[in-house]
Each structure stands twice: as structure tokens, then as C-alpha cells.
Amino acid sequence: MYPQLHIPDGFLSPQLSLLLWVATAVLVGIAVRKSGRADVKLLASQPILMGVLGAFIFAAQMFNFPVATGTSGHLLGGVLAGYLLGPWAGTIVMATVIGIQALLFQDGGLLALGANAFNMGIIGTLGGSFVARGIGTALGGSRSASIFGAGAAAWLAVVAAAGLTTLQLGLSGTTNIAIGLPAMLGVHAVIGIGEALITVAALTFIAQTAPDILAGVSAPSKASPVRRLVTGVAIAGGVATLASLFASTDPDGLEAVAEQLGFLNAGEVSPFELFPNYTIPGLDGGASTAVAGVLGIIVVIGVLFALGRLARSRAQS
Amino acid sequence: MIAEPRGVGRDTRAAVIATLAFVTAVALLPPGSYLALLLSWLLLAFAGALLGIGPTRLARRGLVALPFVVAAVPIVFLRSDELLWAGSVGPLTLQVSGAGLRIALTALIKAWISVQASMLLLAFASAPSIVTALRRMKLPEVIATSAGLTIRYLELLRDEARRMLRARTARSASPVGSGRERIGGSISWRARTTGNLVGSLFLRAYSRAQRIEEAAASRGATGSLSIGTMPTADPRLTIKVIGVLALVLALTLFGALLPRL
Numbered sequence: 001m002y003p004q005l006h007i008p009d010g011f012l013s014p015q016l017s018l019l020l021w022v023a024t025a026v027l028v029g030i031a032v033r034k035s036g037r038a039d040v041k042l043l044a045s046q047p048i049l050m051g052v053l054g055a056f057i058f059a060a061q062m063f064n065f066p067v068a069t070g071t072s073g074h075l076l077g078g079v080l081a082g083y084l085l086g087p088w089a090g091t092i093v094m095a096t097v098i099g100i101q102a103l104l105f106q107d108g109g110l111l112a113l114g115a116n117a118f119n120m121g122i123i124g125t126l127g128g129s130f131v132a133r134g135i136g137t138a139l140g141g142s143r144s145a146s147i148f149g150a151g152a153a154a155w156l157a158v159v160a161a162a163g164l165t166t167l168q169l170g171l172s173g174t175t176n177i178a179i180g181l182p183a184m185l186g187v188h189a190v191i192g193i194g195e196a197l198i199t200v201a202a203l204t205f206i207a208q209t210a211p212d213i214l215a216g217v218s219a220p221s222k223a224s225p226v227r228r229l230v231t232g233v234a235i236a237g238g239v240a241t242l243a244s245l246f247a248s249t250d251p252d253g254l255e256a257v258a259e260q261l262g263f264l265n266a267g268e269v270s271p272f273e274l275f276p277n278y279t280i281p282g283l284d285g286g287a288s289t290a291v292a293g294v295l296g297i298i299v300v301i302g303v304l305f306a307l308g309r310l311a312r313s314r315a316q317s
Numbered sequence: 318m319i320a321e322p323r324g325v326g327r328d329t330r331a332a333v334i335a336t337l338a339f340v341t342a343v344a345l346l347p348p349g350s351y352l353a354l355l356l357s358w359l360l361l362a363f364a365g366a367l368l369g370i371g372p373t374r375l376a377r378r379g380l381v382a383l384p385f386v387v388a389a390v391p392i393v394f395l396r397s398d399e400l401l402w403a404g405s406v407g408p409l410t411l412q413v414s415g416a417g418l419r420i421a422l423t424a425l426i427k428a429w430i431s432v433q434a435s436m437l438l439l440a441f442a443s444a445p446s447i448v449t450a451l452r453r454m455k456l457p458e459v460i461a462t463s464a465g466l467t468i469r470y471l472e473l474l475r476d477e478a479r480r481m482l483r484a485r486t487a488r489s490a491s492p493v494g495s496g497r498e499r500i501g502g503s504i505s506w507r508a509r510t511t512g513n514l515v516g517s518l519f520l521r522a523y524s525r526a527q528r529i530e531e532a533a534a535s536r537g538a539t540g541s542l543s544i545g546t547m548p549t550a551d552p553r554l555t556i557k558v559i560g561v562l563a564l565v566l567a568l569t570l571f572g573a574l575l576p577r578l
Contacts (some may be wrong), residue, residue, distance in 0.1 A: 006385075007385070008382035008428040008431065008432065009340055009343070009344055009382075009427060009428055009431030009432075010343070010344060010382075010423070010424045010425070010426070010427025010429075010430075010431055011385065011388065011424045011427075011428060012344075012346050012390065013344075014341060014344045017344065028460070029457070032457045032459050032460065035459065046459070047458075047459055047462040047463050047466070048462075048466060048526050048529050048530050048533070049523070049526045049530075050459070050462075050463040050466075051320055051462060051463040051464070051465065051466020051467050051469075051470065051526075052466060052467075052470050052474075052522050052523075052525055052526040052529065053519075053522055053523075053526070054463055054464070054466070054467030055466070055467045055468075055469075055470035055471045055473070055474040055475075055522065056474055056518060056522035058471055058474065058475065058516060059471075059474035059475045059477065059478035059518060060478065060515045060519075060520075062478045062479070062482065063478065063481075063482065063514055063515055063518075064511070065504075065507040065508055065510065065511040066507060072450065075515065076528045080515070084519065091465065092459060092460060092463065093467075095460075096460055096463055096464045096467060097467065099464065099468060100444075100468060100471075102435070102462060103438075103439070103444070103447060104444055104468070104477070105438065106382065106432045106435055107381075107383050109340065109382070109431050109432075109435075110336065110337060110340050110431065110434075110435055111337075111340050111341055111427065111431070115429060148501055153329050163422075166388075169388055169389075170372065173392070173420060174388065174389045174392065174420060174421070175388050175389055175391055175392060175541030176363050176391040176392050176395040176396075179395060180388065180389040180391055194508065197504075197505060197509070198508055198511050198512045198515055199512070200512065201508055201509040201510075201511065201512020201513060201515070201516070202512040202513070202515035202516040202519065203512075203515030203516070204512070204516075205512060205513045205517065206519060208522065209516065209517075210518060210523075213520075213523060245359035246540075260533065272436050283322055285409060286486075292506065300355065300359070302358055303362075303374045304359075304362065306506050307362050307363060307365070307366040307371065307372050308366070308371045308372055308373065310366040311365065311366040311368075311369050311371035311372070311374075312369075312371065314366065314367060314369040315369030315370075
């Protein structure tokens with residue numbers, strides 16, 4: 001069982017796709033500015049490290065571990081990237097990785113890339129990293145507290161991305177939110193445990209083997225009790241709000257919103273038609289449809305045959 | 318001798334724009350416009366044939382996105398308009414909605430076509446040349462450099478990961494098997510083993526990044542590490558883009574004109 005979070009093209013309405021493209025572009029733009037600042041100290045120069053670690057995230061997504069027959073835990077890596085590179089640089093790396101997956105591996109669509117990068121890159125990495133930091137601070141800011149925070153945030157990031165994916169599909173009218181949301185959240189709540197366990201184990205390994213690398217990126221901050229309390233309450237409040245939102249999801253309400261926004265039946269009406277109901281004018285009903293159909297099929301087969309020959313001759317030259 | 322990747326030294330902006338515009342046009346087609354979708358696919362098959370990829374091969378390679386259709390299955394049974402069939406299967410009462418079926422099928426075909434479009438882009442222009450084209454189109458330098466390096470080191474690190482996985486399999490934390498192949502340890506033990514692999518892959522990637530930086534610095538690199546030099550700008554870019562937009566407009570028009578089921 002793998003996370004189904006890379007939306008292909010065709011499943012999202014064009015309006016929603018473009019909206020999420022804009023949102024992603026704006027936030028990645030902010031990340032580009034922020035990542036250039038000097039508050040994050042990396043040992044290697046930033047673009048090189050980001051590029052190689054992008055390839056690392058790619059490769060790390062191949063790692064899985066068996067949970068039960070047919071089910072495996074595996075890694076998306078958003079929070080991990082955010083922890084190792086800082087939230088902003090991590091976001092850029094994840095967005096880039098998701099873009100390359102769409103372009104090179106057809107994993108997720110090009111038009112849907114805005115949505116995929118938003119769900120996994122912006123919410124999963126940027127949001128996840130801030131949640132991780134917040135939890136780490138609230139728990140006292142030691143290294144192990146911050147790693148625990150990363151684990152909890154990794155779980156949350158997977159579940160949140162799954163929830164967002166379903167909501168976007170629902171708003172586009174390609175899934176039923178009332179059925180889809182509990183199913184997706186349920187499955188990804190399990191997958192998220194794998195993500196959390198791997199993230200914690202990987203960070204623990206790195207912290208033990210090469211503490212100097214982590215020291216520059218996310219130095220544990222000694223927080224005052226007041227700040228710890230405030231951060232803790234803020235995060236608990238945020239999570240509780242989200243949870244209650246999902247728990248009390250009113251599917252009819254969401255569907256009503258989708259309908260009002262016009263995604264559901266977008267463009268189902270056309271102004272005029274050339275061959276109404278697949279018939280050729282002049283012939284009567286049944287015969288006409290059959291003739292049109294047969295003619296159409298013959299033309300298509302002929303075209304495909306010609307294209308096959310063209311392809312062979314072009315491939316040889 | 319190292320072969321030059323396809324498209325390097327060529328301005329492939331027009332191809333990138335054409336792919337994005339085509340995918341958008343396909344996405345804009347209303348549900349049930351199967352004829353317009355067929356037309357879009359034939360257009361794509363023609364482009365494929367010009368690139369030496371026959372329609373059968375193209376069609377087969379487009380199947381990768383299809384498993385996602387699971388997400389659209391519920392609406393086939395849950396929408397209550399244009400009922401095609403209603404009845405009970407065992408203890409369940411089921412209904413099949415024509416509208417839902419149309420939406421699911423349209424999404425499926427659109428996904429199938431769009432995947433082929435991006436495959437053709439890759440057949441026409443190499444990944445580095447696409448990054449260069451995006452750089453030209455004002456993709457921020459940090460992203461362009463990092464994307465270029467990710468693409469360049471992708472196979473290397475995936476290969477490393479593959480070897481680590483094989484080593485893990487040999488040492489028994491492998492996926493569920495039976496008898497002597499049985500997995501070792503509890504779930505948290507397996508997760509920790511996998512996490513250790515991820516951690517050590519990170520350390521290897523990190524030291525590789527440092528080596529790349531030293532190598533680049535010793536050769537006089539100044540910061541931007543984009544692949545290759547900028548090819549000369551395509552002088553006919555404007556005309557090509559206008560042509561592409563006209564084609565896309567025509568597709569959208571066909572979508573409105575042709576009959577739908």
C-alpha cells in the first residue's frame with residue numbers, strides 16, 4: 001500500500017489546478033527569498049547541497065519496510081528535508097523533487113503539479129517543519145525533543161496531505177468527500193506511522209553519527225517556560241481545530257460549496273453541437289448513428305496505421 | 318565519448334509551452350467529450366509518430382497514471398443522477414450513476430492522454446534542456462541549479478539506494494517472506510533499520526555534496542551550477558507559441574462543438 005498523493009492530470013478541475021499553481025508559486029517564491037538568508041548555516045554551499053539532497057529524497061523514497069503482508073511503510077520525506085535543510089530550503093527541495101517526478105517519471109500531472117507541490121511541498125514540508133519546531137520547543141528544545149517533534153510532524157504532514165488531496169478531488173467533483181475522506185485519512189494515518197518512524201530513526205542515526213551536520217541547521221533552542229507553554233498550547237489548539245474540522249466534516253456542506261464554486265458541473269453545457277447525438281444529418285436515427293460510428297472507427301484505424309508507419313520510418317532515419 | 322543528450326544546445330521553450338498548453342486544453346474539455354479527447358489523442362499520436370514513437374507504444378506507456386482512478390470510483394456509485402442500474406449485490410444496495418461514470422471515465426482518459434504528453438516532451442527534449450528552458454522562463458536560479466543537480470545525481474543515489482536495499486534483503490529485514498526468508502524483528506525494529514539506511518544515505522549524499530563543491534570551487538565555479546550553456550534563443554519562438562495557442566484554442570472549440578455522450 002503506497003500513499004496515493006500524486007494527483008495525475010484530469011482529476012482536478014482546471015480552475016482549482018491554476019489556483020493551487022498560483023498559491024504554490026507565491027509560497028515557493030517566498031521560500032527562495034528566505035532560504036538565501038544567513039540564519040541557516042549549512043556546511044556545503046546551499047544550491048549544491050539542495051540539489052544533491054533532492055536526489056537523496058528521491059532515492060530515500062525507494063526505502064520501504066514491511067508492516068504486514070502487502071502493506072509497507074515508506075517515506076515521503078518532507079519533514080525530513082525540512083529538518084535537514086531548514087524549512088524554506090527544504091520546501092524548495094521538495095517542490096523541485098515533486099516537479100521532477102511529474103516531468104521525468106509522470107508521477108503526478110503537470111497541471112496538477114501546483115496541487116501536488118502544495119500538498120506535499122508547502123503543507124507537508126513548510127507546515128510540517130514549523131509544527132516540528134514548535135513541538136520540539138514546547139518539549140524543552142533538546143535534540144531528542146526536536147526529533148520527536150519531527151516524527152509527530154511527519155505523521156501529521158502525511159495525513160494532512162491525504163486530507164487535502166481528497167478535498168481537492170472532492171471540490172473538482174471527481175470523488176465523493178463523505179466516502180473518500182475517511183478512507184484516505186484512515187489509510188494515511190497508518191502510512192504516516194511508517195513515515196514518522198523512519199524520520200525519527202533517520203534523524204537519530206544522523207544525530208549520533210554526525211552531530212556537527214545537524215548543529216548548523218536546527219540547533220536546539222533553550223526556550224523559556226512561558227514560550228514553551230505558549231507554543232505547546234498553540235500547536236495543541238491548531239491540531240485540535242484541524243481534527244474537529246475533519247471529524248465533523250459535513251459532506252453535504254462541502255459538496256454545496258463545490259457546486260457553488262462551479263467546479264462540479266464546470267462546462268457541462270455547450271452552446272451548440274456539430275453532430276448532435278453522433279448522427280449524420282439526412283439519415284434517420286439508428287442507421288445514421290451506426291454509419292457515423294463505423295465511418296469514424298475506420299478513419300481512426302487508418303490514421304493510426306499511417307502513424308505507425310510514419311513512426312517506424314522516423315525512428316530509422 | 319559521451320553522447321550529447323537530446324535537445325542540449327537547443328532552445329526547447331516552445332516544446333515546454335506546447336506541452337503545458339495542451340495539457341491545460343485537455344483538462345478544460347467537459348466531461349463526456351470523448352470525440353474531442355480522441356482528437357487530442359490523435360494529435361498527440363501524430364507528434365509521437367514524428368518523434369519515432371508509434372501509437373501502440375505511446376498508448377501502452379500512458380497507462381502508468383491509471384491506478385489513481387480508484388479515487389474516482391466512489392462517485393460512480395454515489396451520485397444519484399442518470400441512474401443506469403440499481404439493485405442489490407448480496408447485502409449491499411448499489412446504484413450506478415451515468416453522470417458519475419462519465420466523470421470517472423473522462424478523468425481516466427484525460428490522465429492517460431496527459432501522461433503521454435509529458436512523455437513526448439521528454440522524448441523531444443532532454444531533462445537538462447527542459448531545466449534550461451525553464452531558467453529562460455524566469456525560474457529562480459536556486460531552483461534551476463538545484464533541479465539540474467538533482468537530475469544529474471538522481472541515478473547515482475538511486476543506485477546507491479538499490480544496493481543498500483539489496484544488502485538489507487540479504488540481512489533479513491526484507492519484505493515479508495515465508496520460511497527462511499522471514500523478516501526479522503518487530504515493526505519498530507524494521508522501521509529503525511530502514512531509518513538507519515535513510516540516515517546513512519543522507520550522510521553519503523552530504524559528503525558527495527561537499528566533494529562536488531570542492532571540485533567546483535577548484536575549477537573556478539562562482540555559484541550558479543546550471544547544466545550546460547544557454548543555447549541561442551529560438552528566433553521563431555513567438556510564431557511557435559502563437560501556433561500552439563491557436564491549436565489549443567481549436568481543441569477547446571472542438572470540445573464545445575463535438576457531441577458528447
